[in-house]
Amino acid sequence: MVLVRSLNEHVGTTVTVSGWVEQLRVHGKVAFIVLRDGTGLVQGVLAKAEVSDEVWELGTSLTQESTIRFTGAVREDARAPGGHEMGLTDVALVSRSGEYPIQPKEHGVEFLLDHRHLWLRSSLQRAGLRVRSEVQQAIHDFLYERDFVRVDTPILTGSIGESAGTLFETDYFGQKAFLAQTGQLYVESACPAFRKVYCFGPTFRAEKSKTRRHLTEFWMVEPEVAFADSDDNMNLQEEFVSYIVARALERCGEELEILERDPAPLELVVPPFPRISYSEAVERLNAEGHPFEWGNDLGATDETVISGWFDRPVFIYNYPAKAKAFYMKENPEDTRTVLCDDLIAPEGYGEIIGGSQREDDHDRLLARIEEEGLPREAYDWYLDLRKFGSFPHSGFGLGLERTVAWITGRHHIRELIPFPRMINRLTP
C-alpha cells in the first residue's frame, strides 16, 4: 500500500492506495473519485472503456466516505487535488458508507459539534488540528533542547489551584478531590530537583463562560525556572512563542493555506516583543479616550485596544496585586503591584500567556493565602517550598488552544481541540 503523501515517488508506476471517498463526479463515461487517505488527497480517473462492468458499476455508485482501495498509474496533474491523478484500473470496496450526515453545505455549529467524531474529517478541521499537533511537538522540542525536565503534575488533587468556585469535584474513595486548574504549584516543587521544569497537560475550569475563548477542559504548558526573575521570564516567553510560530510557518504551510491564514502578521513574530507596564497601559488607555480605572483587571476589549498599538505580541507587566493570583511576587518598587506579565496576541486573539515571578518569602505568601481566604492546610506543602531552601523563580502558562487559534486564524478555540468541552457540551 502506498501513501498519497509519497505519490511523487511513484509517478509513472501503478500503485494501490486506500482511504475514504471525499467526492465522486460522473461525466458520461468517465468518473472522478477523490480519495482521502489521511496523508493527502488524490483524484482517480475511471474510464468505462478501460475497466470491467463490475468495477465501473462499483466506482460510479460509491457513497461519500465509503472506504475503498483503488489501483492505477500515477501521473502528475497540477489541477488535480493534491497534484496527482491516477488512471484507475481497479476499485475495491472495503466498506460502504451510509448516508453521510455532513454534507458540503452550511450546517449549524451545534450539529457539527454533535458529529465531532465525523467533523474531524473535514478539511478545515484537519488543517487546524494538524497545526495543533505540530505546535505540541514544537513545544516539547523547544523545552527539551533547552534541558527542561518534564514533570507531570496530578489532575486529581486534594487541594486547589488559583481560586475556589470553579473546580470540578469528585469522590475519591470517600474523600473530596478536585480536578487541577493548573500544574504550576506542583511543578514549582520540582525546581530544586531539576532547575528548569515543565508540565503540559489538560487543565479544568468549571466556569460558566460561554465566550469563543473559553473551554472547561483545555491544555496548558507551564514552564518554571529556578533563579529566573520576571525579566528572564519574559525573555523565555518571547523566545518560546517565536519558536512555535516559526515552526508552524515552516512546517504547516499547506495547512495555513487551506485555512486561508495570512502568514504576514505571523512572520513579524520575532523577539524582542514590546513590553508595557500595566500602569503605562492604563495611562495611555485613558489618554486615548478609553476610560479605565487603575486597579481593575484588563478585559478582552482593553487587551485588544492595547495590542492594536503594536505589530506583534505585547507583554503587559506588573498588574495590581488584587487583580492577580496569590502566588505572585510583590513588586519591591511598587508594592501595590506584583511581578507578572500577560502576553497578548495580536489581531484580537487576546491573552495567550500568564506568567509571574513567584512569591518566595514564606510569610508574605502565607499572608496572601490568608487574605484570599484560601484553606491554609491545603497549601502547607506549597509553603514548605519557602521553608526548605526557598529560591527566586518564575514561570508561565501558555494556553494551547488560544495559541493555535491565533496561529491558524480561527475565530473559536473550540475548533482547535479535538473534542471540545464547554458548559453545554460534554459529548461526543
Added chain:
Amino acid sequence: MVLVRSLNEHVGTTVTVSGWVEQLRVHGKVAFIVLRDGTGLVQGVLAKAEVSDEVWELGTSLTQESTIRFTGAVREDARAPGGHEMGLTDVALVSRSGEYPIQPKEHGVEFLLDHRHLWLRSSLQRAGLRVRSEVQQAIHDFLYERDFVRVDTPILTGSIGESAGTLFETDYFGQKAFLAQTGQLYVESACPAFRKVYCFGPTFRAEKSKTRRHLTEFWMVEPEVAFADSDDNMNLQEEFVSYIVARALERCGEELEILERDPAPLELVVPPFPRISYSEAVERLNAEGHPFEWGNDLGATDETVISGWFDRPVFIYNYPAKAKAFYMKENPEDTRTVLCDDLIAPEGYGEIIGGSQREDDHDRLLARIEEEGLPREAYDWYLDLRKFGSFPHSGFGLGLERTVAWITGRHHIRELIPFPRMINRLTP
C-alpha cells in the same frame, strides 16, 4: 551564573554557581560543601585561611537544603561528586533552610510520600523521573518521525471506557461526567482524518487495587493506525519499545548508574520480540506444571512464568474474547478468541502494553456492547465509525509508569510519577 552541567567548559576559571546544599562536612580548617543546582552536583572546598571570617562562619553553619551561591576556581577532580571541585572564595546565602525533614536514613514510605514535594530532590527520585522525562520525549519523537498526528482525547466524558464500576464521576453543570479510562475510542475517530494518530495523557481508574503496579491516575500513550492489522500492530509495538529503551540507554546512562540498573537485559531489547499465542502459552504452562484453565485471563504470576521463557519482552496474542474488552476484533480463525496482544516486560515487570485490532463490523460490535451490558446510547458515536466508512485498524496503549519502572529497575511504579495517586493517597 554558570550551570554545574557545564563546569567542564570552565576549568581553570572562577565562576559562580547557585543551588541547594546537599551535604556539608567540616574537617578542622577546611569545609566541603556539596551543592546541587538541578543540573548536577559540585563540591566546593572552603579553606578558613582563604576567606573572611564571615564567609567561613556562614559556610560552616549551612543547613541541609539551604539555598546558596558560591564562587571559586573550577578544577577537575575525579573523586569529587560530579567530577569537579571548586576552590571557594565566596559563599552567599539566598535562603536558610529549616530542619530538613528528609535525612540520610531510612524513612517509611508513607512519610516519604507525605513529603513527595521534597522527596523529589533525592538522588534516586531525580534519576527515575529524569528517565521518565527522556522516555516521554522519545515517545513523541518516535511518533512524530513516523508522521503520527497527535490527537488529544477528552478527560471529561459523557460515559464510556472499558468497564463501568471503576470510573471517577463528577457533576458537570447538572450532568454526570466521568474521567476517561482511555483515549482509544476517541482517537479511533481521528484515523479517517490523519491515518496514523495517537493520544498521550493521564487516564483514570477508580480501582481499589493496592499492588506495586497500580495507580488511580497514570499516563498512557495510545497510537492507532488505519489499515493496520494485528501483525502490523505488534511490529509497530516492538519497534516503539525498542526505540524507547535504546534512547534511555543512550541518554540516561548516568541515571541508570545511580539507580544501579544493570543495562545488560535492556541491551537485548531489539526486534523481533518472541510471540506466543494465548493457547500455546496455556498449553506450555500446563505442561510445565502450572495448572491453568483455558479461558481465564492471565494473572501477574502467570505472566512472570511466561516471560521467564524468553530473554526480552514477549507478545502473548489472541486471548479469549471473554477475558478482553468489547472492542477487540473477533479472530476469524478461532471465534472464541480476539485479535489482540499483551506485551510482557522481562524481569517480572509484567504487562506494559495492551493492543488489538478493533472490531470494524458494526453489527458484531453492537452485539458485544449489548453482551457486556454497556449503555448503548453512550456508544452511538463510536458505532457511527462503523457506519460511515468502516476500516480495518489496530492500536495499543503503553503504560508510561510501568515502562519506566522496568527501564529503571524500580520495584514500585509510584516512584516513577511525580505525584502518585493511589487508593489511600491524594496528597500532596
